[in-house]
Amino acid sequence: MKPIKHYTGLIAIVLALILSIFAFLTTSPIYKEQFYVYQTYQNSQNNTVYKFKDKEVLVGDVINYSSSPLRQQSLDKNGKPEHLSQQWVIKNDGQLALLKPDFHLGFWSLLPAITAILLCLITREPLIALLCGVISGALLLGKFNIIDQIIIPNLATDSAAGILVLYLWLLGGLMGIWSKTGAAQVFAEYMTAHFVKGPRSAKFVSWLLGVIFFQGGTVSTVVVGTTVKPLADKANVSHEEMAYIVDSTASPIASVIAFNAWPAYVQALIFVPGVSFLATESDRINFFFKSIPFSFYGIFAVIGTLLVSLNIMTFAGKRLKNAQKRVIKTGQLDAQNARPMSAKELAHPSIPQGYKPHVVEFIFPLFTLIIIAISTFILTGSPAVHWAFTCALLLSCFIALAKGMALHNVIDGINQGLKGVVLASVILMLAITIGAISKQVGGGLYLIELLGEGLPFWCLPVILQLLTMIISFSTGTSWGTYAIAFPLAMPLAWTIATGSNLDNPEVFMMICFATVLNGSVFGDQCSPISDTTILSAMTTGCDLMDHVKSQIVPASFAASIAAILWTSSAVFLA
Structure with a gap:
C-alpha cells in the first residue's frame, strides 16, 4: 500500500474542485x-x-x-x-x-491561483496544476462548459495567438535549426575559446546580455535565454543558476533602465484628479523616470544576479549553492529528479553527415533578431518581435540551404524544434488562461480592498509592496497587476500623503509608485504560473519548479532590503 504522500496531489485536486463548487453555490459577487x-x-x-x-x-x-x-x-x-x-x-x-x-468573490477569488500554485509545489507537474487552477476558476464562475466557455475564448485572442506563433513556431523552429546545423554548439565552442574561460565568465556574459537587452519581460527572457544556453552548457553552469540570471535580469532591469514600453503603459494608470505633477501624459512619464531611484527591488535583484555570475553566493540561498556544488562534483546540469522544460532533441545536435557548421550561422541570425527588435522599438515605440524572430529563422534556413544542407534536413530540424517546445507552449497557454480567470473572479480587486485608508503613512509603501507581490504571484503577471493596483494605490497614497501633512508628498507618491512597480515585478518573477518564469526555465533547459524554488530566496532577500529602504525613505524623505 502506498503511503499517504503519494495521494497528496490527488487529495488537493479533489478538495479544490469541491471548494470551487461550494463557493459557486453559496457566494454572491460583490x-x-x-x-x-x-x-x-x-x-x-x-x-x-x-x-x-x-x-x-x-x-x-x-x-x-x-x-x-x-x-x-x-x-x-x-x-x-x-x-x-x-x-x-x-x-x-x-x-x-x-x-x-x-x-x-471575497476570499474565494484567490482559489484558482492558490490551487495552481500549491499543486505546482506538491506535484511538480505545472501542466496539471495550471489545468486544475483553470477548472477551479471556471467552476467559481459557473462556466461548466470549460472548453467552449473558458479555454477557447481565452486562447482565441490576438495576444494568445501571437504568443503561440512566437514561442511555438518561431522560437521552436529557430532552436531546432540551430541544433540541426550545429550552430549553437559551434557558437558555444567559439565563445569558450575566445571569451568564456569557465562557469564564471559564462554567467557574467549571460548577466551582461540581460542588462544590455533591457526591453524586459518575455522578449528579454527569450532572446537572452536562447543565446546563452549553449555557451553555459558548454561551460558546465547549472541550469538553476542560468534560469535565475536570465529571469532576474529581465523585468527587474526594465524597471530600472526604463527606455522601453513600460512608461507609456504605466502612465495611463496613474492619473489622480487634482495632482498637478500627474496631470498630463508627459507629466506622468516624467514622474516615472523621477521615481527610478526608488526602484530598490529592481536594483538589488540585478546586483544579486551579478554576484551569482561572479560566483559570490553569499546571498544566493541553499538551492543555488547546492546546484553549483553539484555541477562541480558530478557535472550534472540538472538535479537528480529534474524534468527539464526543453526536449532532448534540442540538447544534442544531429548534424547531417558532411555538413560543417560555422559560428556565423548562429551570430548572423542572432544579430539580425536583436537589431530588428531594437530598431523597431526606437522607431515605433514597440519592438517587432515576431518579425525579428521570423527573419532570424528564415535567415538560418537560407544559410543552411546555401551551404548544401538538404531541404528535408532543414524541415526535420524545424520539426525537432517544435517538438522540443510543445509542452512549454501548452503550459504557457494555460498560464495565460489562469491569469485571465484570476482577473475575472476578482482576485486582485479583493486583495487591494483589504487596505484601509486609516494607515500610518510610513506603513503604506510596504503594504503596497506585499499586496502587489501577492497579486502578481497569484496571477503570474506584472502588467496585469499594474492595471489592478495603480488606479487604486495612487489615489490612496495621495489621500494619506495629504491627510498626514507630509512635507514632500510628491516624494511619498514616488516611493509608493515604486513599491507597486517593483512588488509586481517580484511576484511575476517568482510565480510558477508566470510566462517569464516558464520561458526562463524553457530557454535555459531548467526544471520549472527547481527554477522557482531556487530563485525565490535571493529574490526575497532583495525584496526585504527594498522594503527597509522604502520605509526609511518614507520616514526621512517624505
Whole structure:
C-alpha cells in the first residue's frame, strides 16, 4: 500500500474542485465601481475620442456620475449592475472617466491561483496544476462548459495567438535549426575559446546580455535565454543558476533602465484628479523616470544576479549553492529528479553527415533578431518581435540551404524544434488562461480592498509592496497587476500623503509608485504560473519548479532590503 504522500496531489485536486463548487453555490459577487481615465481629445470630425491600442475609440454618451446606475451607491443597493457593462461619466471633480463595474468573490477569488500554485509545489507537474487552477476558476464562475466557455475564448485572442506563433513556431523552429546545423554548439565552442574561460565568465556574459537587452519581460527572457544556453552548457553552469540570471535580469532591469514600453503603459494608470505633477501624459512619464531611484527591488535583484555570475553566493540561498556544488562534483546540469522544460532533441545536435557548421550561422541570425527588435522599438515605440524572430529563422534556413544542407534536413530540424517546445507552449497557454480567470473572479480587486485608508503613512509603501507581490504571484503577471493596483494605490497614497501633512508628498507618491512597480515585478518573477518564469526555465533547459524554488530566496532577500529602504525613505524623505 502506498503511503499517504503519494495521494497528496490527488487529495488537493479533489478538495479544490469541491471548494470551487461550494463557493459557486453559496457566494454572491460583490460589485465595486472602477474608474478608467483616458486622454480624450476632439478628432477632425469634432467627436470626442481616445486612443486604445493605436486606434481611435469614440466616447459614448456622457452622464453625471450621480445619475449613473453603475456608481457604488447603486451597486450596493441593487447588488449587481443594471444591464450595463460600462458608462462614460463626469465625476464630481469634473473629470471625464469610463465607469465599469467589477466584482470579487471575497476570499474565494484567490482559489484558482492558490490551487495552481500549491499543486505546482506538491506535484511538480505545472501542466496539471495550471489545468486544475483553470477548472477551479471556471467552476467559481459557473462556466461548466470549460472548453467552449473558458479555454477557447481565452486562447482565441490576438495576444494568445501571437504568443503561440512566437514561442511555438518561431522560437521552436529557430532552436531546432540551430541544433540541426550545429550552430549553437559551434557558437558555444567559439565563445569558450575566445571569451568564456569557465562557469564564471559564462554567467557574467549571460548577466551582461540581460542588462544590455533591457526591453524586459518575455522578449528579454527569450532572446537572452536562447543565446546563452549553449555557451553555459558548454561551460558546465547549472541550469538553476542560468534560469535565475536570465529571469532576474529581465523585468527587474526594465524597471530600472526604463527606455522601453513600460512608461507609456504605466502612465495611463496613474492619473489622480487634482495632482498637478500627474496631470498630463508627459507629466506622468516624467514622474516615472523621477521615481527610478526608488526602484530598490529592481536594483538589488540585478546586483544579486551579478554576484551569482561572479560566483559570490553569499546571498544566493541553499538551492543555488547546492546546484553549483553539484555541477562541480558530478557535472550534472540538472538535479537528480529534474524534468527539464526543453526536449532532448534540442540538447544534442544531429548534424547531417558532411555538413560543417560555422559560428556565423548562429551570430548572423542572432544579430539580425536583436537589431530588428531594437530598431523597431526606437522607431515605433514597440519592438517587432515576431518579425525579428521570423527573419532570424528564415535567415538560418537560407544559410543552411546555401551551404548544401538538404531541404528535408532543414524541415526535420524545424520539426525537432517544435517538438522540443510543445509542452512549454501548452503550459504557457494555460498560464495565460489562469491569469485571465484570476482577473475575472476578482482576485486582485479583493486583495487591494483589504487596505484601509486609516494607515500610518510610513506603513503604506510596504503594504503596497506585499499586496502587489501577492497579486502578481497569484496571477503570474506584472502588467496585469499594474492595471489592478495603480488606479487604486495612487489615489490612496495621495489621500494619506495629504491627510498626514507630509512635507514632500510628491516624494511619498514616488516611493509608493515604486513599491507597486517593483512588488509586481517580484511576484511575476517568482510565480510558477508566470510566462517569464516558464520561458526562463524553457530557454535555459531548467526544471520549472527547481527554477522557482531556487530563485525565490535571493529574490526575497532583495525584496526585504527594498522594503527597509522604502520605509526609511518614507520616514526621512517624505
